Amino acid sequence: MGKRVLVSDDAAFMRMMIKDILTKNGYEVVGEAANGKEAVSLYSELKPDLVLMDITMPEMDGIQALKKIRESNPDASIIMCSAMGQQAMVIEAIQSGAKDFIVKPFQADRVLESIQKVLG
Template sequence: MGKKILVVDDAAFMRMMIKNIITKNGYEVAGEAENGKEAVKMYAELKPDLVTMDITMPEMDGIDAVKAIRAIDPNANIIMCSAMGQQAMVMDAIQAGAKDFIVKPFQQDRILQAIERVLSRSARA
């Protein structure tokens, strides 16, 4: 069975794109959330192997969600997704505990590379 991934983005189209890429490549979608608050709740329930997290979302942004998830599980594997020009936010996300980031618009190879790198690091830890 493939690793389980929680997909978090406020845009349904982006969630669908990410889900298609990960399922085509042998990963399982554990669930999807459209804001940080939902993501934290779902992480606690589903205990996915990895989370893809949008930065800019309503209710709770991705950076606060990363902090909340890392408070539940200090070893959580989270990859931030950001639009171009959000470098400062990306740095905040990494400092909050994200393991990697990918820039929108996504290249399929870049998403898979980030997922594989983060999961292989956590397997060694």
């Protein structure tokens, strides 16, 4: 069975792009969240193997959502996505428990490489 992934990004086209890369490579996208709040509630509901999460989102940003998810599940596998030039946020994300990060705009092979590294 393919690994179950939750995709969280406020841009619908980014979610669609990521979903496309994942489904073509045998992963199952079990949910999509448009903001950090949705990501946190969908995470507890769906229990995915992995979360791909944007850092900059409305209502609750990716870093706050990352911390919330890891409060309830310290072993959560979360990969952060961010645009260029957000190094400070990337560092904060890694310190808060993100397993890896992908810089936007991303290449499909970089996304898959990151997922394989995190899920083993």
